Amino acid sequence: MTRQALSHPLLLALVLGLIGVLAGVGGYTFIYAKGYSYLSNDPQACANCHIMRGELDGWQKSSHHTVATCNDCHVPHAFIPKYLTKLENGYAHSRAFTFQDFHEPIEMRAQSRAIVLENCVECHREMVSPITASAGSFGHNALSAQVDCIQCHRAVGHGTLD
Amino acid sequence: MRPKFDLKSIPTGAYLVITVVLALLTVGLLLLLQNINERQREAQQASFQVVPLSEDVVDPAVWGQNYPYQYDNYKRTVDIQRTRYGGSEAFQRLDDDTRWRTIFHGYPFGVDYREERGHAYMLVDQRDTERVKQFKQPGACLHCHASVLPAYFQKGIEAGVPNDAAHRTEAIQKGFEIVNSMPYSVATQLVEHPITCNDCHTPETMQLRITRPGFLTGVNVLANSTDPVPHLPSIERWRAEGKKGTYDPNTMASRQEMRSFVCAQCHVEYYFKGTEKLLTYPWQNGLKVEQIEAYYNEVGWKDWTHKASGATVLKAQHPEFELWSQGVHARSGVACADCHMPYQRIGAVKVSDHHVRSPMLNINNACQTCHKFSESEMLARVTTIQDRTKILMTRAEESVVALIGDIEKAQAANAPADKLAAARDLQRKAQWRLDFIAAENSMGFHAPQEAARILAEAIDYARQGQLALAQ
Numbered sequence: 106m107t108r109q110a111l112s113h114p115l116l117l118a119l120v121l122g123l124i125g126v127l128a129g130v131g132g133y134t135f136i137y138a139k140g141y142s143y144l145s146n147d148p149q150a151c152a153n154c155h156i157m158r159g160e161l162d163g164w165q166k167s168s169h170h171t172v173a174t175c176n177d178c179h180v181p182h183a184f185i186p187k188y189l190t191k192l193e194n195g196y197a198h199s200r201a202f203t204f205q206d207f208h209e210p211i212e213m214r215a216q217s218r219a220i221v222l223e224n225c226v227e228c229h230r231e232m233v234s235p236i237t238a239s240a241g242s243f244g245h246n247a248l249s250a251q252v253d254c255i256q257c258h259r260a261v262g263h264g265t266l267d
Numbered sequence: 268m269r270p271k272f273d274l275k276s277i278p279t280g281a282y283l284v285i286t287v288v289l290a291l292l293t294v295g296l297l298l299l300l301q302n303i304n305e306r307q308r309e310a311q312q313a314s315f316q317v318v319p320l321s322e323d324v325v326d327p328a329v330w331g332q333n334y335p336y337q338y339d340n341y342k343r344t345v346d347i348q349r350t351r352y353g354g355s356e357a358f359q360r361l362d363d364d365t366r367w368r369t370i371f372h373g374y375p376f377g378v379d380y381r382e383e384r385g386h387a388y389m390l391v392d393q394r395d396t397e398r399v400k401q402f403k404q405p406g407a408c409l410h411c412h413a414s415v416l417p418a419y420f421q422k423g424i425e426a427g428v429p430n431d432a433a434h435r436t437e438a439i440q441k442g443f444e445i446v447n448s449m450p451y452s453v454a455t456q457l458v459e460h461p462i463t464c465n466d467c468h469t470p471e472t473m474q475l476r477i478t479r480p481g482f483l484t485g486v487n488v489l490a491n492s493t494d495p496v497p498h499l500p501s502i503e504r505w506r507a508e509g510k511k512g513t514y515d516p517n518t519m520a521s522r523q524e525m526r527s528f529v530c531a532q533c534h535v536e537y538y539f540k541g542t543e544k545l546l547t548y549p550w551q552n553g554l555k556v557e558q559i560e561a562y563y564n565e566v567g568w569k570d571w572t573h574k575a576s577g578a579t580v581l582k583a584q585h586p587e588f589e590l591w592s593q594g595v596h597a598r599s600g601v602a603c604a605d606c607h608m609p610y611q612r613i614g615a616v617k618v619s620d621h622h623v624r625s626p627m628l629n630i631n632n633a634c635q636t637c638h639k640f641s642e643s644e645m646l647a648r649v650t651t652i653q654d655r656t657k658i659l660m661t662r663a664e665e666s667v668v669a670l671i672g673d674i675e676k677a678q679a680a681n682a683p684a685d686k687l688a689a690a691r692d693l694q695r696k697a698q699w700r701l702d703f704i705a706a707e708n709s710m711g712f713h714a715p716q717e718a719a720r721i722l723a724e725a726i727d728y729a730r731q732g733q734l735a736l737a738q
Contacts, residue, residue: 116282123289130293134300155310156612203302209612210636259639 163263340621344385373574406454411533413458485548490514494553498597526602531588578691594714656711666729693732700725
């Protein structure tokens with residue numbers, strides 16, 4: 106009983122100290138890796154990991170660079186889905202880049218492709234309404250399965266390859 | 268009543284568990300921090316200069332100390348792997364398809380026609396081929412089978428060119444001319460390595476460069492021709508600006524053009540001109556098969572006289588650059604290196620794959636950077652093109668062999684000289700076109716429609732030759 110009473114403050118101090126170290130290291134890592142920049146809309150943030158340099162370069166030479174940045178096409182426009190997507194993408198990309206186990210050349214995942222297609226329609230709604238009307242619902246899968254804008258217009262976002 | 272929470276009620280064991288978990292989390296975060304740091308460093312500096320490089324350093328192993336990734340890949344050109352129609356295994360094409368013995372009758376290629384192996388073997392295989400062992404060949408062959416610059420430079424200096432940086436190109440040109448006419452057996456003793464780093468790269472800056480005198484002269488001749496070259500914009504620009512001075516790829520070509528030109532230094536059609544065996548690229552009229560043929564006709568060139576038919580015929584070398592120039596990839600601005608040395612990711616750095624090889628052995632990096640189809644789909648597309656070319660090529664071979672047979676019979680039957688002359692001329696035309704596609708290393712892929720057109724003409728000329736005899 107006496108032994109336990111003595112050891113508690115010490116143990117508590119140790120744990121609190123470790124929490125402090127963890128928070129300090131975590132905070133430093135977050136700032137060092139420019140974690141805050143991912144909350145912004147700045148395209149440069151996407152090339153923090155130089156792995157995206159090619160994509161950023163290609164975008165700068167594309168027809169869309171004057172009207173759309175990375176986020177305009179690659180994350181949903183509504184607030185909550187936008188940050189949920191950023192969260193999920195942030196985790197997936199960091200994990201893939203740290204463990205270097207991603208597909209080469211880099212490809213969009215099916216869910217990321219669906220977001221891009223949704224965003225094509227968001228901006229070009231009037232132009233494409235005859236197409237989307239016949240393609241059925243605006244649900245992700247329904248759209249991407251039936252009408253794939255970037256199958257033909259693949260050069261609009263990242264410069265021409267053709 | 269809820270019991271009041273008491274810190275003392277937490278057992279000591281729980282503190283220990285929390286402590287260990289927190290410690291492990293901290294370790295994980297530090298590992299992540301270190302990893303991020305490494306990736307950032309990798310992106311900032313792709314190489315570390317541990318040895319100074321200069322024109323005097325020829326050994327690729329020394330360059331490899333500064334560029335270990337590139338060197339590792341470069342060494343892999345020793346790998347031997349067959350593809351559907353080519354690859355890097357030295358199988359005997361004369362046994363694979365015996366019609367070539369008839370077509371090359373009386374020429375060294377009728378004795379030994381082995382598939383080329385990888386870059387690593389270019390010098391030993393050249394020394395070893397029966398075409399060199401049984402026949403006298405000139406030193407000109409070394410232009411493309413060895414890291415020959417130091418030898419050219421040395422010979423140029425010995426011939427009186429001043430030994431300084433300003434006269435380097437002049438010395439190399441002079442040495443090139445001297446080595447060309449030396450016997451191969453003597454000239455080959457001047458060299459040690461197959462092509463190495465300095466044949467394509469400037470040692471101090473790693474910039475791509477053209478070192479081969481044959482190409483420097485040839486590409487200037489091409490620039491001065493009227494053949495449109497929309498896939499080589501710097502040449503079009505030079506022409507539009509009034510053809511001032513000499514077209515020099517080293518100062519005028521874009522980086523993307525250089526990524527094809529460095530390969531085009533050697534992967535081209537050529538011949539040895541005159542008694543001095545001056546290595547010459549026949550591009551006076553342009554890069555197309557009939558333009559090159561017209562040039563050979565103008566200068567009265569023949570590679571040999573066919574032993575069975577008496578026709579004065581041509582041998583195509585490996586006109587990859589010429590055929591690629593007619594294809595859609597060239598037209599779209601895709602360079603040789605894009606498919607044959609595609610970028611690969613090593614850590615955070617992009618390195619061009621110096622294991623130069625068939626893109627069919629590396630479809631993912633070679634094709635899928637641009638083409639968003641599966642590897643099996645890409646392979647199937649290429650296979651379709653190559654299979655179709657092969658079918659046409661087989662027909663063309665049969666046609667040429669049939670014409671040679673008919674000429675032999677007509678000779679035995681003492682046919683009139685004018686008929687024989689007409690048939691022999693058509694054999695020259697047919698055989699040149701067939702060989703242009705057969706010797707080219709892509710089984711038609713570099714320009715599928717152009718390959719089909721050329722083979723169709725080969726078949727037509729061969730059959731016309733038979734008709735000329737039959738009339």
